[in-house]
Amino acid sequence: MFTNINKRPEYLRPLPQLIKGSEDLMLERVLDKLLWLGHSAFVYEGEPLIYFDPFALHRLRAADIILVSHDHPHHCSPVDIEKVRRMHTVILAETHAAKHIAPPVIAMAPGQQETVGDFLIEAVPAYNLQMSFHPQRQGYLGFIVTLEGLRVYFAGDSDFIPEMRDLRVDIALLPISGFNVMGPEEAAQAALALHPQVAIPMHYGSEYGTMEDAERFRALLDGKVRVEIPVRS
Numbered sequence: 395m396f397t398n399i400n401k402r403p404e405y406l407r408p409l410p411q412l413i414k415g416s417e418d419l420m421l422e423r424v425l426d427k428l429l430w431l432g433h434s435a436f437v438y439e440g441e442p443l444i445y446f447d448p449f450a451l452h453r454l455r456a457a458d459i460i461l462v463s464h465d466h467p468h469h470c471s472p473v474d475i476e477k478v479r480r481m482h483t484v485i486l487a488e489t490h491a492a493k494h495i496a497p498p499v500i501a502m503a504p505g506q507q508e509t510v511g512d513f514l515i516e517a518v519p520a521y522n523l524q525m526s527f528h529p530q531r532q533g534y535l536g537f538i539v540t541l542e543g544l545r546v547y548f549a550g551d552s553d554f555i556p557e558m559r560d561l562r563v564d565i566a567l568l569p570i571s572g573f574n575v576m577g578p579e580e581a582a583q584a585a586l587a588l589h590p591q592v593a594i595p596m597h598y599g600s601e602y603g604t605m606e607d608a609e610r611f612r613a614l615l616d617g618k619v620r621v622e623i624p625v626r627s
Contacts, residue, residue: 571603
């Protein structure tokens with residue numbers, strides 16, 4: 395980012411630290427706006443206001459963008475989508491999930507990108523390596539959204555798949571319950587490969603997974619990757 399910084403006058407040398415502090419401030423601002431709604435549902439209460447896999451919603455704010463990773467009921471809930479959908483809402487969903495949602499909806503496949511206003515939405519793969527519950531051939535999704543210059547990765551229902559090693563992300567939302575997704579140990583391996591600034595566990599606290607799983611995930615990454623265990627909003 396900085397060219398020949400060591401050749402600048404002495405009074406300019408603190409500049410990288412000032413910019414680093416600004417980046418830290420942006421990170422905290424995004425984290426403050428990123429709220430966990432239970433299971434794998436999140437809302438980013440910024441501009442735009444984005445829901446990730448809205449399910450069993452009790453926090454109802456008009457959505458600008460809704461992202462749906464796949465067609466399983468805890469992730470694709472047409473009833474919850476309609477609670478926060480408005481005329482201007484843009485819905486982007488995995489191909490199978492899109493069939494369950496009233497149009498208009500943009501169907502996405504792994505590797506596809508869509509621009510909504512000034513915001514880039516990237517669809518990335520999500521699948522199981524050994525189990526058949528989320529097979530790779532189905533084309534289920536994770537998403538990467540850039541918010542305030544930070545790349546937020548919503549992994550969807552996935553194991554630690556090879557494609558994760560090639561992703562560049564700042565905040566990683568990772569499933570950790572071990573029920574047809576990564577458990578704490580595998581999720582910790584994924585976090586080490588992704589090397590985000592912050593990892594946030596999800597896909598627990600309802601029928602599947604417990605707070606102990608989230609704590610185990612954090613303990614495994616202690617001193618390696620910052621983990622923030624969300625409080626349900």
